[in-house]
Amino acid sequence: MKKVLSLSATITLSLLLMIGCSSTPTTEGGAEVSEQSTGAGSEMGAEGSEASTSAASQGEEWYGDPLENPNSLLATRVIYFDYDQSVVRSDYLEVIQAHADYLAANPQAVVRLEGHADERGTREYNLGLGENRANSVRSLMMAQGVADNQMVVVSYGEERPSAFDNTDEAMALNRRVELVY
Amino acid sequence: MKKIVLMLLVFLACHSVVKAELTIEITEGVEGALPIAVVPFGMQGGGLPAVDLAEVINADLQRSGRFKTIPRADMLSRPTSDREVEFKDWRALGVENLVVGQVESTGAGTYQVQFQLLDVYRGQQLTGYSIPTTASNLRSTAHRIADIIYENLLGIPGAFSTRVAYITSTRLADGKSRIGLNVADADGHNPETIVTSSEPLMSPAWSPDGMKIAYVSFEGGQSAVYVQGVYTGKRQKVTSFKGINGAPSWSPDGRKLALTLSKGGNPDIYIYDMRSRKLQQITRHYSIDTEPAWSPDGKSLVFTSDRGGRPQIYRVSAFGGKAQRVTFENSYNARASFSPDGKLLTFVTQDEGNYRIAVQDLKTGVMQVLSQGRLDESPSFAPNGSMIIYGAKAGRRGVLAAVSTDGRVRQRLALQEGDVREPDWSPFKK
Numbered sequence: 001m002k003k004v005l006s007l008s009a010t011i012t013l014s015l016l017l018m019i020g021c022s023s024t025p026t027t028e029g030g031a032e033v034s035e036q037s038t039g040a041g042s043e044m045g046a047e048g049s050e051a052s053t054s055a056a057s058q059g060e061e062w063y064g065d066p067l068e069n070p071n072s073l074l075a076t077r078v079i080y081f082d083y084d085q086s087v088v089r090s091d092y093l094e095v096i097q098a099h100a101d102y103l104a105a106n107p108q109a110v111v112r113l114e115g116h117a118d119e120r121g122t123r124e125y126n127l128g129l130g131e132n133r134a135n136s137v138r139s140l141m142m143a144q145g146v147a148d149n150q151m152v153v154v155s156y157g158e159e160r161p162s163a164f165d166n167t168d169e170a171m172a173l174n175r176r177v178e179l180v181y
Numbered sequence: 182m183k184k185i186v187l188m189l190l191v192f193l194a195c196h197s198v199v200k201a202e203l204t205i206e207i208t209e210g211v212e213g214a215l216p217i218a219v220v221p222f223g224m225q226g227g228g229l230p231a232v233d234l235a236e237v238i239n240a241d242l243q244r245s246g247r248f249k250t251i252p253r254a255d256m257l258s259r260p261t262s263d264r265e266v267e268f269k270d271w272r273a274l275g276v277e278n279l280v281v282g283q284v285e286s287t288g289a290g291t292y293q294v295q296f297q298l299l300d301v302y303r304g305q306q307l308t309g310y311s312i313p314t315t316a317s318n319l320r321s322t323a324h325r326i327a328d329i330i331y332e333n334l335l336g337i338p339g340a341f342s343t344r345v346a347y348i349t350s351t352r353l354a355d356g357k358s359r360i361g362l363n364v365a366d367a368d369g370h371n372p373e374t375i376v377t378s379s380e381p382l383m384s385p386a387w388s389p390d391g392m393k394i395a396y397v398s399f400e401g402g403q404s405a406v407y408v409q410g411v412y413t414g415k416r417q418k419v420t421s422f423k424g425i426n427g428a429p430s431w432s433p434d435g436r437k438l439a440l441t442l443s444k445g446g447n448p449d450i451y452i453y454d455m456r457s458r459k460l461q462q463i464t465r466h467y468s469i470d471t472e473p474a475w476s477p478d479g480k481s482l483v484f485t486s487d488r489g490g491r492p493q494i495y496r497v498s499a500f501g502g503k504a505q506r507v508t509f510e511n512s513y514n515a516r517a518s519f520s521p522d523g524k525l526l527t528f529v530t531q532d533e534g535n536y537r538i539a540v541q542d543l544k545t546g547v548m549q550v551l552s553q554g555r556l557d558e559s560p561s562f563a564p565n566g567s568m569i570i571y572g573a574k575a576g577r578r579g580v581l582a583a584v585s586t587d588g589r590v591r592q593r594l595a596l597q598e599g600d601v602r603e604p605d606w607s608p609f610k611k
Contacts (some may be wrong), residue, residue: 084491088543112402121534122516122529123383123603124428124441124557125485125492127404128469131425135447154403155425159381166556166577 003016005124051100066102073098079137081175083118086132088140096137099169099179100144107147112180116162118171130155137177215334218243218251218271219280222296223261226286227553230319234294237323238280238330240368245331245567246590251276263297268304276301280330290316298330304314308333320370339427343367344607345570347387347581349374350600355609362396364411367606369561369594375409378475388431394605395419395429395438406440408455419453420460430474430482430518432499439463439473439482450484452499463501474497474518483526485515494528508541510548516559525568525586527551527560538571540586553590559603559607562586570594572602 062069069075076095079088088096103109115130134153141151163170219239251274260266261283271279282296293406297309303316307577308329314322324341330542331339349361360382365372370400376382380399380462387394388408404426407477409416420426424443431438442460449471450463466471468488475482486504495504508514513531520527523543530539530550538552538560552571560571566586573582579600580594594601 094469119556121492121513121531122472122485123513125469125487126428127383127425128441128471130445131443131448132469155423156381156399157383159383159399164577166574 019086074102077179079133079179080172080179081133081177083171083175084121084129085138086129093140096140097144099142100146103141103147103150104145107150109181110150110152112152112154112178114178114180115153115157116160116174116176116178117158118174119158119161119166120171121158123159126157127157130157133175133177137179194454206353212246214249215278216249216251216274216276217278217280217330217334218256218260218274218276220256220261220282221253221261221599222281222294223259223283224286226574230284230286230292231316232319232323233285233324234282234326235280236317237255237320237368238327241324241327241339243328244592245341247335247567255592262295263299263306265300268299268301271301278307278330278334279557280326282326287313292316294319294321294322294326298333324366324368326535332425333455337567338565338609340531340565340567340606340609341367342610343564344391345581345604346387346607347572347601347604348385349599349601350579362394364394364607375411375414383603384428385603385605386429387432387605388433389433389608391608391610395428395431395472397429406438407439408438419455425471426447428472432475433477433479439475441471441473448498449524450482461501463497463499476519477521477523483517483519485517507543508548509546510541514539518561520562520586521564522566525566526610527562529558530559538569538584539567549588551584551586552582554582557582561604561606564609570604570606572604 006080062071066072067074073095079095082089104116107174114135115134117126118131131153134155138151138153142148161174163173182339192415204221215369219235221233221235238315239250243250249560252468255274256266257270260281264283266279279299279301280296281299282294286291287293292314293311294314295311298307299305300307310329311571312322312325321342327341328339344364345367345466346362346364349363351359353359357379358488360378361374361383362376362385363372363374368437377585378400379400383397385394385396392412393408393410395406399402400548401536403421403422406419406429407416419438420442422439422442422444425441425448428441429438436455438455440451440453442451447467447578448466448471450467450470452461463482465473466486468486470486471483472485473482479499481496481498483494488496489506491512492515494508496507506528511530511532515529517528518527518536526541528539529536532550535555537550537554537557539548540547551569554573556574560569562569568583569583570581570583573580579602580593581601582591
């Protein structure tokens with residue numbers, strides 16, 4: 001798993017480098033990223049003033065808050081899991097890397113990792129399962145340098161379904177960790 | 182086994198002042214149930230009481246599955262005391278026991294209720310009581326009478342005067358949910374909501390004296406365990422550690438709560454002393470340990486753990502120590518609790534891809550699946566051990582269901598609308 005992560009790290013890093021950051025950057029971390037990027041960082045000026053110009057997005061470039069860039073991996077805020085599993089599927093490692101990089105670069109940012117389960121099985125056991133899922137995401141992020149106090153783990157078990165049908169598809173949508181900034 | 186499918190509570194419509202009542206549907210009954218006739222009670226002193234006592238008693242007895250009640254239309258006469266009874270008429274109907282009685286108005290909203298339980302074949306009275314009551318207590322008087330009849334004829338106390346706590350969930354127009362913690366009489370009447378929240382409420386558990394309910398609330402974005410006075414509405418936050426605060430279960434003496442906390446990094450079982458407010462850790466394992474329940478003697482706990490790979494039931498001393506695995510039959514067994522006599526466990530088992538209610542004899546280890554649903558959960562014994570109430574699905578809706586401990590009688594309790602789940606049967610009234 002480590003190998004996959006470091007591979008994806010390079011991809012994610014280059015992706016992140018393309019993301020300009022001009023609005024609401026209150027930390028040096030954010031500034032660093034934007035400095036290496038397309039130069040939109042010049043708007044940053046001193047101490048990241050609140051009055052930043054909002055640039056229109058142009059193709060792949062994004063001048064807004066990276067969290068709001070619909071083309072970024074950061075736009076993926078839900079990680080889905082297999083039945084009764086709390087291991088993060090490899091296809092989500094890039095997404096987790098992107099969030100880890102963002103959090104590492106923005107030490108003031110805090111994310112809530114909300115773990116959920118589908119309706120099968122008992123409710124309290126599913127609380128445990130949801131927490132395991134959220135903790136899996138948390139450990140991967142910590143391994144990528146995210147500080148412990150930047151993540152809050154909450155499990156809702158099966159109490160907050162996002163899909164209400166009893167189809168396999170709906171249940172798959174409910175086995176998830178939501179990243180809430 | 183005979184399918185009866187009876188909508189018992191048609192008469193409920195007359196009392197529709199109350200919101201969101203549970204309707205009870207007996208979906209399966211037993212052959213060989215005891216034939217009994219409950220004759221409409223006579224009225225003395227004018228002013229009909231708002232409650233048809235005989236109807237309430239009749240419904241209780243029928244719902245237990247142990248009695249076959251005789252419809253009023255079949256009754257040749259309506260005696261209100263043993264002096265008026267023609268026993269041979271009732272023998273001809275095949276009735277073995279007869280209940281007659283009368284209500285006397287004794288003042289503004291006060292009544293004296295008299296009833297007699299008669300043995301039709303011997304032509305004798307088995308028992309008789311005279312009970313003072315008030316207009317608002319007529320239903321509970323009827324439940325008391327049903328309890329007396331049940332105990333007299335079957336030798337175990339009836340559980341008709343008990344209550345059930347449960348969670349309801351209603352999706353509002355704006356997409357949010359309104360979650361409620363409710364209590365109702367065991368027949369679904371007199372529902373009262375004691376907590377409402379826009380965030381999840383879970384795992385209601387009656388205290389052994391029936392005065393308090395422990396539950397889990399996510400208000401404030403984090404789980405916490407609360408204890409609330411059912412009749413005072415006052416509540417106390419018991420634990421709100423980082424992570425899971427869940428699955429509260431009262432010790433039989435009511436002094437302690439077993440619960441699940443994940444403050445140590447993963448869910449483990451703890452015991453919280455209500456008086457000293459001290460916490461004792463019972464399990465220490467990296468797996469999910471949850472859903473603790475006390476044995477009636479207070480000496481041990483059962484709980485769910487996936488330490489063996491999949492969730493199974495384990496038993497551990499209430500002082501901690503090594504846990505012993507209890508269930509071996511299916512690949513998923515969870516949320517166990519003891520029968521009041523401590524001889525049986527009921528739990529959720531995965532049965533051919535469905536989640537169903539099972540009982541296991543602790544001595545022989547023999548397991549029996551009792552329910553037939555797809556997603557049955559949260560089984561809870563009646564305090565007399567005769568029935569198990571649980572949560573089931575009817576389509577996408579949650580409903581409550583009950584099954585006799587021998588699996589022969591089934592019934593469904595449904596709300597007119599919304600979702601109902603996680604029933605917990607109260608102890609006997611003290």
